[in-house]
Amino acid sequence: MPKVIDHELRRAQVVHALLRLTAERGLDEVSVAKVAAAAGVSVGLVQHYFATKDEMLLLAFHTIDERFDERLRRWLEDGGRDLAEVPARSLVREALSQLMPLDDERADEVRVWLAFCARGVATPQLAKVYETALLRRVEQMTDALRRGQAAGEIPAGLDIEAEALHLLAFAEGLAQQALLASGHITAERVVDAVDARLGRVFTSPGTGSPGTGENA
């Protein structure tokens, strides 16, 4: 047999091309042939690593999900931050910001995320990926909020788990608005909105631009 190949790596390469294509032209424009072309390989190769197109889409959705986590981890590492040390508000703020289309990279990923969400409506397998991702995010968010509560940054009476879910709902909706009405919902307004929302949860002062002054 020929060179021993890292299967997972090859699959990742193909999926990478798929995600690029989706970000640029939308999920409807994704076909096996186009993905192969975008990846610079033959259709046969794609078939060799993915039995069906659906299998490829499934891995792609998983991959996109992981990228948000990756970016948060990168933020922690690049800043030399310690997860247990960074204030909960900063952490939550950064986590939510990673879900917003605040630069080209994130805009691409939100575009792709939204495309997959829409397809999930009619494809149970994709909906399952969404559900799992959501639960994990709620869990992470809950942990962060609880730490903040223990540190006195958040009122004691708050229903933390519900709050986590609501913050994520707000984030997804805001990201969608920013993506589809970018003319009105600018990056600045997005950041302001996030900070204003955090002001409803945290009693501690915000990390962001202080001039936002949203509350009474």
Add this chain to the structure above:
Amino acid sequence: MPKVIDHELRRAQVVHALLRLTAERGLDEVSVAKVAAAAGVSVGLVQHYFATKDEMLLLAFHTIDERFDERLRRWLEDGGRDLAEVPARSLVREALSQLMPLDDERADEVRVWLAFCARGVATPQLAKVYETALLRRVEQMTDALRRGQAAGEIPAGLDIEAEALHLLAFAEGLAQQALLASGHITAERVVDAVDARLGRVFTSPGTGSPGTGENA
């Protein structure tokens, strides 16, 4: 020429079939031939009333957008309510509820809405429809909140327009979560979430189940 035909009516009939198809099988499964079949007409008829498929999709998106407004109007009329009389909190609560997949009818429409949003990412014409719809909703919501503020239901210092946008972002995200993770985000949790969110805006007591007690 044959019977004089109400063009707008025929177009609406075709679009109705398209929306049904989209709700059931997703926007990717929508083709001109399938829409014609679902509407019980020939492909030729569809072509007669829509020059292109995109034109058909555009009208469909507009139609879905209007349905939310329609349902809110129906709520006002059926309850014999007067727009100027009903408390702002009730009105906003109802408006947000109409965006949630709380029954089959609304679930279908949220499904379709999400599908079109996703396509809007790669189709400027559809994004424009979204943007217009969003701005109109923000305006309506702003009006309602301002009335509430004048009536003392809402703190005076609040940035009303920002609040309106944030409420809508929350609503869209929550609707998406409820649709894709219906196993965890049940209708009950959705209603609770909406009420909890309203509790962050209104000082007046809520209309919903009082046991939600989200805040400190």
Add this chain to the structure above:
DNA sequence: CGTTTTGCAATATGTTCATATTGTAAAAAC
């Protein structure tokens, strides 16, 4: 060293698609 297995390219297949073309019956217009 030869056999076998693997990685992949090339191409075939049959379907579905959006749209174009053509045809025709019916009623409005004159």
Add this chain to the structure above:
DNA sequence: GTTTTTACAATATGAACATATTGCAAAACG
């Protein structure tokens, strides 16, 4: 009552699609 216009059906067209099939070179394995 003839002419013209309209509403629609039927079918054609060519591209794009997901997937199946075939073939072959290379390297791992005995």
